Amino acid sequence: xxxxxxxxxxxxxxxxxxxxxxxxSIEGGEIAGVIGPNGAGKTTFFNLLTGxxxxxxxxxxxxxxxxxxxxxxxxxxxxxxxxxxxxxxxxLFKNMSILDNVLIGYHNNLSYGVIPSLxxxxxxxxxxxxxxxxxxxxxxxxxxxxxxxxxxxxxPYGEQRKVEIxxxxxxxxxxxxxxxxxxxxxxxxxxxxxxxxxxxxxEFDLTIILIEHDMSLVMGICSKVFVFNYGTLxxxxxxxxxxxxxxxxxxxxxxx
Ligand SMILES: Nc1ncnc2c1ncn2[C@@H]1O[C@H](COP(=O)(O)OP(=O)(O)O)[C@@H](O)[C@H]1O
Ligand SMILES: [Mg+2]
Numbered sequence: 001x002x003x004x005x006x007x008x009x010x011x012x013x014x015x016x017x018x019x020x021x022x023x024x025s026i027e028g029g030e031i032a033g034v035i036g037p038n039g040a041g042k043t044t045f046f047n048l049l050t051g052x053x054x055x056x057x058x059x060x061x062x063x064x065x066x067x068x069x070x071x072x073x074x075x076x077x078x079x080x081x082x083x084x085x086x087x088x089x090x091x092l093f094k095n096m097s098i099l100d101n102v103l104i105g106y107h108n109n110l111s112y113g114v115i116p117s118l119x120x121x122x123x124x125x126x127x128x129x130x131x132x133x134x135x136x137x138x139x140x141x142x143x144x145x146x147x148x149x150x151x152x153x154x155x156p157y158g159e160q161r162k163v164e165i166x167x168x169x170x171x172x173x174x175x176x177x178x179x180x181x182x183x184x185x186x187x188x189x190x191x192x193x194x195x196x197x198x199x200x201x202x203e204f205d206l207t208i209i210l211i212e213h214d215m216s217l218v219m220g221i222c223s224k225v226f227v228f229n230y231g232t233l234x235x236x237x238x239x240x241x242x243x244x245x246x247x248x249x250x251x252x253x254x255x256x
Contacts, residue, residue: 002063003028003175003207004049009058011044018044020231022058026224031201031208033218035242036228037252042211043088045228046177049209050085051075064174079105084173086164088180088211094153098144098163099135101152105170106131138166141200157184162193169204176200178210182217194220215253219243227252 002025009022019041026032034042047053049060051073062068064082078084084105092101139145142162152160161181168176181197182190194217201208212218218225219239227235227242229251235242242248 001028002026004063004209005059005061006049007059007061009045009048009060010056011041011048011053012056017231019048022233024226024233024236026207026209028063028207029201029205030223031197031210031221033222033225033239034209034211034228035213035215035218035225035252036234039230040228041231042228043179044231046085046179046209046211049073049177050078050083062175079171079173082172082174083177084168084171084175085177086161086168086179086181088183090157090160090164092152092160092163092167095151097149097151098139098155099148101163102135102138102167102170103131105167106135135166135170138170141203142166142196158186158189161185165200169200172204174206176206176208178208178212180211180213182212182214190214190217193217197221 004024004026006022006024009019010017011019022045034045036042044053048055052075054072059070060073061070062081062083068081093104136145136148139148142165144159144162144166147155147159152163155163161184165178165181178197182193185193197208197210197217198221200206210218210222222239225237225239225242226233227245227248234251235245235248237245243253
């Protein structure tokens with residue numbers, strides 16, 4: 001069943017059509033890839049999916065939770081709708097520890113109200129302990145346990161990206177959007193991340209949409225690939241179909 005449908009989606013900034021006539025459907029449980037040259041509209045597409053921009057026209061329909069509105073998505077509500085993301089330009093709290101950065105993701109999901117936290121009632125401490133333990137588990141998955149007390153800015157770029165993915169996962173999403181997760185990673189880190197993405201998809205029962213330039217990652221793990229060029233979708237299909245599509249080779253793959 002489709003977890004996300006996008007119909008005739010448009011977004012323009014002044015005269016620039018950043019996203020134009022996009023029709024896409026994403027099935028639950030798949031890893032979908034979005035590729036295309038710089039400036040093709042990929043990040044804008046994610047920003048539309050997460051309410052950072054509102055569409056100039058068109059519809060975004062999620063089939064995750066009943067209460068997700070069909071219009072006026074609000075970025076701060078996305079995690080409560082079961083949707084979490086990472087950013088192309090990493091957005092960590094650079095002076096906070098890795099542990100605290102990931103805890104923030106967890107707290108996006110917590111449901112103890114203001115009263116227990118104000119008065120430090122037992123439910124507050126119980127939740128805090130649960131959060132802490134779950135975050136430690138996440139850090140283990142990303143091989144970051146021994147760095148939990150380091151401040152984010154001291155980590156190499158590749159590890160900061162992993163912290164951001166861990167933080168997104170801490171919010172317990174059903175749909176995870178990754179904007180260039182392997183950017184800045186060396187080939188070994190990219191290889192490790194590639195298998196990790198498949199593993200977390202199964203382990204956490206996720207649907208994943210990822211924007212990525214690394215073709216070994218995209219072609220290795222995506223079941224469907226969407227190719228953007230100048231804001232429009234020029235092709236979609238399996239990795240095999242995409243790699244043999246003359247239009248895609250001309251617009252993007254040929255120039256790599
Ligand atoms: N907030 C904005 N204001 C004006 N133009 C924007 C804005 N965001 C994106 N754009 C433009 O939209 C186009 C697509 O950008 P982007 O979605 O970042 O591409 P990609 O992620 O594929 O590299 C570019 O021409 C970019 O300059
Ligand atoms: Mg981008």
